[in-house]
Amino acid sequence: MIRGGILITGTEVLTGIITDKNGPWLSEQMRASGIQPAQITVVGDRPEDLLAGLESMKAQGLDLIVTSGGLGPTADDLTAEVVGRFQQREMALDEALEERIAEILRSLSARWPNLDMESVRAANRKQAVIPTGSTVLEPVGTAPGLLVGPRDGDQGPLVLVLPGPPRELKPMWRTALATEPLSALVADAPAFERRMIRIFGIPESELAASLRSIEETGLDLSQLEVTTCLRRGEIEIATSFAPAGEGAYQALLEQIRERHGALIFSEDERTIDELVAGLLQGSTVAVAESCTGGLLCTRLTDLPGASDYVLGGVVSYSNAVKEAALGVPSGMLAEHGAVSEPVAVAMAEGVRSSLGSEMGVGITGIAGPGGGTDEKPVGLVWIAVLQDGKQLVRSVVIPGGRADIRDRSTTIALHLMRRLMLGESD
């Protein structure tokens, strides 16, 4: 098995100011190329921490290390030099590369006429100083990528040095795969499959019990790497395997279907958002939201093409808006309270009739932290979904903080929408 490590550099990533997206992307790409990702490590712009990261991955026997970042023109961009030291290679100016970078800078200068080209070029000359014997990957921005192997006769990982900006890193990864050193490394690696099963409506511990009892039936899961994860109120079962594991995966899928069939909503990569979007094609929906404040409408319109079926929504944060914009009777609000079954239904009916959609959704609840009572605690949410004279109405008490309660409410609403469109109703 060929194993890889990912080393992300940048103090702004380490300190949480910006979120690393390259690590997970590279991990996924490695897997697709048959390289098993072993770790992602983030270090700041300190050369000794970067070197320690490289040495630690070497000590674990990894075959490939991909670095991201630290290739810019400023003084704290040190990756090429540190990788050179790690592979015990001298640094040298590649004059042809310097000229190609200068050419890129000349074309940039046309767009930024006020740049001081002399100082820019001096700063960028640094980017053409590379470890001897490197394979150069042509710049997408101004920074070249590098493939730096151990010196002839030495053992150790191949290091692929990529720039940090994703729009430079991604195409350069693909270029790197076609180069001799990397294509030779992955030539014999089996591509890994990744499959996803998504379940809604059981706690993670029940799935854990199922997986144990599946193993007890004698099914050999050793060819599969199964991970379960609770996300936005759903359980995701991700399974990775080499092509030879296909049979074992199908047997596992069969067993999970037998135990949780009705609650499995996706066996491909599609999310509940995508499934609902698919079902809504040719129809129209409008949503009335209270505690979620517009989050369900935001989720529905996250997907391109949502204007084909989302007419819009009303966020009725105040009772006055529930009455005026949605026609919820003030007597109903007084008698049952804003967080109640009849109000959720009236909101769904109101938004459907005022916006003229086929489906109507109403959500009303207490997101907290204030506003809860013994009878109606923080986390209580009523959700109503109506279409064609049919409806599904549910209440839940969602644990966690304000953000969890709002987020989970929209997940439940999407599942109710899906179930109603598939024919289930109260």
Add this chain to the structure above:
Amino acid sequence: MIRGGILITGTEVLTGIITDKNGPWLSEQMRASGIQPAQITVVGDRPEDLLAGLESMKAQGLDLIVTSGGLGPTADDLTAEVVGRFQQREMALDEALEERIAEILRSLSARWPNLDMESVRAANRKQAVIPTGSTVLEPVGTAPGLLVGPRDGDQGPLVLVLPGPPRELKPMWRTALATEPLSALVADAPAFERRMIRIFGIPESELAASLRSIEETGLDLSQLEVTTCLRRGEIEIATSFAPAGEGAYQALLEQIRERHGALIFSEDERTIDELVAGLLQGSTVAVAESCTGGLLCTRLTDLPGASDYVLGGVVSYSNAVKEAALGVPSGMLAEHGAVSEPVAVAMAEGVRSSLGSEMGVGITGIAGPGGGTDEKPVGLVWIAVLQDGKQLVRSVVIPGGRADIRDRSTTIALHLMRRLMLGESD
């Protein structure tokens, strides 16, 4: 100096299925407690990779390792056991802890009436098997946290074992800080200060030029660690320093104020969302959104207490809703198109009058990927903010993808809201 490492476990994080938020959060918390974060490493649920991560951090001489994840009831949750092996401590069932976990499960079972409690309890018994000599941190969910030091007389890092879900991890970190082993470790550490300056309205390259020219004036920045980052359309300048650096920081702040004073909107930790919430106290707002699909209303209601000033909103994704719910004249839509200055103003006026708020906000734009023309490209957004007969109306063309365009639009709207409330108007 006391240095710490963060070890995130979970194949679902390593493979990019879920995004790690604990690493950056813990990094920030360490820094605030005077511990210099040295690295964040993500490994999958393989015990050998987790152990290699621990050993590598020990080899670098780190004083504290914080792990996140791998404390659940399933078989791939192995962190406690691996940390026990790393610290050479036997595993043993803590019966009192087991009973406390069982108590939590009994209260959970009320919400999931169909659970097989016996198998759930068996799965959770595992969570009470911990390394001998650990300090137990009481469960927030069902998993306890652990502080596991080296055996008496051995050298090595203290390991703090935390659960993966952020709503369990965060309070438990605070509990851990108060325990003897961790409070002893940080007792002598100088607390690092972190200060944040937020600027809206200049490109990052202009700020970079300012920082260079500030250094050229002779200001010594060596005591400060300054990182700049473009986030949600704003520039964040984060500066970390030991208490002795306070003077240098004040001098830097003075210089930045001199150059960008009018565009600095926050010099404390407050975000634009919090500033707008503060200004809206005692007033009311309603928003009409098209391309953002409810995201501005969601952002406004993310903060607790938003019901004091947010009346609600209308998402008018279709033109019919713009007419019916917001009173935008059909002639105006036909003449100027839905993405135009008069329609943005009419949406803001319409939502203010129909919901009865003091401030009205209208956003209409083209989020893409489809729907752009030469005259009105993808990314064109018109935003209108009205209050007390005054208004600010702006158009922008936002680069990037659909999510960027939607997100950035809401940031701009919040800044226009703030400026109007501070007295600026067209």
